[in-house]
Amino acid sequence: MTEIRKILDVKDLRVHFFTDEGVVKAIDGVDMFVESGKTLCLVGESGCGKSVTCRAFLGIVQPPGKIVSGDILFYHNDEVINIAKLPPKGKKVRSIRGKEISMIFQEPMTSLSPMYTVGNQIIENITLHTELSKEEARERAIHLLDQVKIPNPGRLVDEYPFRLSGGMRQRAMIAMALSCNPNMLIADEPTTALDVTTQAQILDLMLALQDEYGMALLFITHDLGVVAEIADEVAVMYLGKIVERADADTVFNSPKHPYTQALLRSIPKIAMKREELDPIKGMVPNPFRRPDGCNFNPRCPYAMNVCRERVPGISHVDANHTVSCWLYEQDAVEEKAGA
Amino acid sequence: MSERKNTNEIYTPLAMRDADTLLEVNNLKMHFPITEGLVARVKGYNRAVDDVSFHIKKGETLGLVGESGCGKTTVGRCIVRSYQPTDGQILYHNTVDEIVDLAALDRKEVKPYRKDVRMIFQDPYSSLNPRMTVFEVISEVLKVNKLANQSEMEDKVEYILQRVGLRPEYIKRYPHAFSGGERQRIGIARALITNPSLVVCDEAVSALDVSIRAQILNLLEALQNDFQLTYLFISHDLSVIRHICNRVVVMYVGKVVEIASGLDIYTDPKHPYTEALMSAVPVSNPRARNKGTRIHLAGEVADPSNPPSGCYFHPRCRYAQEICSQEAPLLRDLGGEHCVACHFAEELDLVGVRMV
Numbered sequence: 001m002t003e004i005r006k007i008l009d010v011k012d013l014r015v016h017f018f019t020d021e022g023v024v025k026a027i028d029g030v031d032m033f034v035e036s037g038k039t040l041c042l043v044g045e046s047g048c049g050k051s052v053t054c055r056a057f058l059g060i061v062q063p064p065g066k067i068v069s070g071d072i073l074f075y076h077n078d079e080v081i082n083i084a085k086l087p088p089k090g091k092k093v094r095s096i097r098g099k100e101i102s103m104i105f106q107e108p109m110t111s112l113s114p115m116y117t118v119g120n121q122i123i124e125n126i127t128l129h130t131e132l133s134k135e136e137a138r139e140r141a142i143h144l145l146d147q148v149k150i151p152n153p154g155r156l157v158d159e160y161p162f163r164l165s166g167g168m169r170q171r172a173m174i175a176m177a178l179s180c181n182p183n184m185l186i187a188d189e190p191t192t193a194l195d196v197t198t199q200a201q202i203l204d205l206m207l208a209l210q211d212e213y214g215m216a217l218l219f220i221t222h223d224l225g226v227v228a229e230i231a232d233e234v235a236v237m238y239l240g241k242i243v244e245r246a247d248a249d250t251v252f253n254s255p256k257h258p259y260t261q262a263l264l265r266s267i268p269k270i271a272m273k274r275e276e277l278d279p280i281k282g283m284v285p286n287p288f289r290r291p292d293g294c295n296f297n298p299r300c301p302y303a304m305n306v307c308r309e310r311v312p313g314i315s316h317v318d319a320n321h322t323v324s325c326w327l328y329e330q331d332a333v334e335e336k337a338g339a
Numbered sequence: 340m341s342e343r344k345n346t347n348e349i350y351t352p353l354a355m356r357d358a359d360t361l362l363e364v365n366n367l368k369m370h371f372p373i374t375e376g377l378v379a380r381v382k383g384y385n386r387a388v389d390d391v392s393f394h395i396k397k398g399e400t401l402g403l404v405g406e407s408g409c410g411k412t413t414v415g416r417c418i419v420r421s422y423q424p425t426d427g428q429i430l431y432h433n434t435v436d437e438i439v440d441l442a443a444l445d446r447k448e449v450k451p452y453r454k455d456v457r458m459i460f461q462d463p464y465s466s467l468n469p470r471m472t473v474f475e476v477i478s479e480v481l482k483v484n485k486l487a488n489q490s491e492m493e494d495k496v497e498y499i500l501q502r503v504g505l506r507p508e509y510i511k512r513y514p515h516a517f518s519g520g521e522r523q524r525i526g527i528a529r530a531l532i533t534n535p536s537l538v539v540c541d542e543a544v545s546a547l548d549v550s551i552r553a554q555i556l557n558l559l560e561a562l563q564n565d566f567q568l569t570y571l572f573i574s575h576d577l578s579v580i581r582h583i584c585n586r587v588v589v590m591y592v593g594k595v596v597e598i599a600s601g602l603d604i605y606t607d608p609k610h611p612y613t614e615a616l617m618s619a620v621p622v623s624n625p626r627a628r629n630k631g632t633r634i635h636l637a638g639e640v641a642d643p644s645n646p647p648s649g650c651y652f653h654p655r656c657r658y659a660q661e662i663c664s665q666e667a668p669l670l671r672d673l674g675g676e677h678c679v680a681c682h683f684a685e686e687l688d689l690v691g692v693r694m695v
Binding site for chain 2: 045046165166167168195196197198199200201203204222223224225226227228229231248249252253262263264266267268269270271276277278279280283284
């Protein structure tokens with residue numbers, strides 16, 4: 001594995017959807033970074049903006065959505081490319097998409113075209129981004145299918161997706177995503193539609209391939225069990241903002257943000273004594289009517305006056321642990337006053 | 340359904356294992372014909388459910404788990420009689436202390452039991468008719484079965500809405516005005532409006548977000564206490580099953596492989612498939628990562644229309660021996676209500692989930 005370096009740096013990203021009913025601020029000031037060779041899990045409930053975030057990284061936010069401000073800096077061969085500023089249909093972003101940064105989608109049933117064979121779809125990506133001839137690309141496709149442990153790849157390369165099971169389709173998707181040795185792989189809920197046994201196979205496969213290719217893995221999921229299983233680092237999202245980020249052990253064993261704490265209390269745990277679940281009170285607010293101040297304040301057990309008025313900044317708990325909550329800003333303020 | 344015998348003609352007194360049992364499923368089979376060509380010639384059968392037996396005690400929550408395609412939903416649908424089972428018995432202990440075989444009743448005869456055995460569906464979006472108001476959705480069953488007049492219906496619907504945590508003022512709204520969690524509450528209200536004794540929850544919380552899922556699980560538990568409900572909880576999510584169920588039935592390709600109490604099935608599995616299933620469940624703490632100890636199942640789930648010989652699990656089983664490919668193991672009781680269908684259940688030393 002090569003040394004760990006930042007390959008993606010996101011600064012104050014905002015993606016808004018301009019609908020007939022009003023503006024939905026799907027992503028509202030996200031700061032994050034992704035490092036090579038590491039697995040970053042982006043967790044949150046549906047509608048929190050995790051899928052939109054990674055779509056923005058590839059410049060494939062669907063209308064009426066639009067990146068309104070912020071930077072997505074992609075470090076590539078000593079070059080810094082700001083994906084947020086590139087035209088989404090331009091040549092430059094298309095040379096990154098599928099080659100440097102590739103993506104695996106949730107639904108293995110709908111993300112492969114039913115009109116083309118599995119091989120055709122992988123070969124298309126290879127010939128588009130590399131100099132390989134069609135025959136060489138086919139060889140590579142078969143090699144990739146073998147690498148993702150598809151049995152009999154020489155035959156399956158000519159099969160249509162409907163002939164494959166869900167797990168096999170997801171493997172084919174992974175083979176396609178890896179076909180150009182990407183620097184970064186974005187996986188948007190890749191195992192949510194799969195059974196547990198298949199999920200375990202796919203997760204192990206992805207981690208093994210990551211070790212081999214040394215790529216960064218940005219893994220999006222709502223399943224905290226999966227996060228605990230594979231993450232090096234975890235970023236927790238709530239309503240278009242990252243509320244907490246730390247290494248996996250810290251997030252699960254000493255979470256700081258009230259939302260992270262509540263989320264962990266609300267999941268049933270297989271390896272523990274049964275006890276009543278402690279759900280997060282209330283519901284995710286209407287996207288058109290976000291609360292003032294901190295987004296979480298109407299559901300937060302510790303909400304103070306300042307939470308209802310002003311948006312909290314980012315506080316450092318320690319070097320690798322950031323949290324966006326007034327509880328900790330207050331601490332920081334008092335500490336400074338004390339010193 | 341040409342295979343079906345008419346059991347009504349042969350009079351045999353029906354009996355259950357004991358008075359505590361609410362529902363007893365005996366040798367249930369549901370085979371779907373696979374047809375070919377214009378005249379729909381039957382070329383084979385998809386044995387979705389093949390010889391399934393288990394029972395549900397009054398007031399308990401029985402979990403039914405397995406991978407997709409194992410027949411767990413089909414079992415649920417046979418019990419609510421959405422399907423006419425191909426063979427077998429579904430003995431139900433009704434409210435007037437009689438025992439009836441739901442599987443042997445025809446469409447008309449089964450009608451009185453529709454209010455006793457209700458179902459909660461997985462998808463809160465597609466399971467509510469968008470053209471019906473909340474009141475119409477919930478009261479439809481009362482109207483169809485003539486269980487209440489208009490004013491009684493309104494009272495009942497308002498009462499049940501309150502019990503599931505919705506405001507009675509919402510009665511005239513349409514489903515689109517509600518979030519996923521609220522819709523699922525409407526689905527629960529619809530199931531409970533007839534005061535049922537058994538509720539089949541088919542993946543009732545699978546489509547919900549974690550925080551909402553906890554609310555609905557707590558609600559289901561509270562309602563169970565209040566209304567003395569019995570649940571058949573069908574799910575692929577083993578953490579949820581662990582949380583809510585007293586006993587668990589594990590299915591694989593249309594057959595029951597193991598039945599045990601909610602704790603035993605996790606800590607002391609006796610069937611190699613259960614062991615593999617448990618080892619695949621992600622544990623929600625990075626400190627408990629089971630790197631290297633996970634059991635990798637080779638191959639794919641067997642095809643129910645063309646299952647392997649002997650034990651259906653033998654091609655993927657790491658303990659398989661010669662007998663496994665020749666003889667199908669029967670489900671047998673190991674004592675303490677722990678039933679397993681494996682030739683080597685006593686000899687194998689299987690690993691379960693380690694409790695923290």
